Amino acid sequence: MAKNEKKTKASKTEEKKTAKKATATKEPKEKAPSTKETKEKPENTIFVGSRPAMVYVLAVMTCFNEGKAKEVKICARGRAISTAVDVAELVRNRFITNLKVKSITTSTESVVRREGGGEANVSAIEIVLAK
Numbered sequence: 001m002a003k004n005e006k007k008t009k010a011s012k013t014e015e016k017k018t019a020k021k022a023t024a025t026k027e028p029k030e031k032a033p034s035t036k037e038t039k040e041k042p043e044n045t046i047f048v049g050s051r052p053a054m055v056y057v058l059a060v061m062t063c064f065n066e067g068k069a070k071e072v073k074i075c076a077r078g079r080a081i082s083t084a085v086d087v088a089e090l091v092r093n094r095f096i097t098n099l100k101v102k103s104i105t106t107s108t109e110s111v112v113r114r115e116g117g118g119e120a121n122v123s124a125i126e127i128v129l130a131k
Contacts, residue, residue, distance in 0.1 A: 044069045048076035048084040056087040060129070061095055071102060071130040077109065081125045088127045102130040 044067065046059050056074070063072045076084035092099045105126040110119050 042073070043067065044071065045073045045075060046087075048074060048080045048087060050080065053083050053086045053090060056083070057090050057095065060087060060091045064096060064099075064131070071128055074127040074129065075124070077124045078122050081123060084125055084127060088129060091129065099129045099131060102128040104128075 044063050046056055046063070048056050060072050060074065063069045074084050074088055088101065092101070103126075107124045107126075108121050109124050111122050112118075113120050
């Protein structure tokens, strides 16, 4: 009788496994399309923020080496402008020495303040490095 009990237990566990597989393979419900438009990041554009400069240097080098890009745009606003300039100079002087600064564009953007409402002017820079 012990052999029969073992067989039934084994067959029950196999049935449970197949049932789990069947429920796992069900297709998930389709999500409703979101109303927000997703803005895609341009392929060869690096947006500089608050991270260390070497993170962005690596991103620029990756664009040039793996992406086979002829030019890369480095963009920054506000306090990150100095980091963007550092990134451009590090890449140009230390890592890929045959790069040229194709253009530097400065501008002022008007943004909505987080606290207190109203608008504030923020400086922005765009540096284009080309082979």
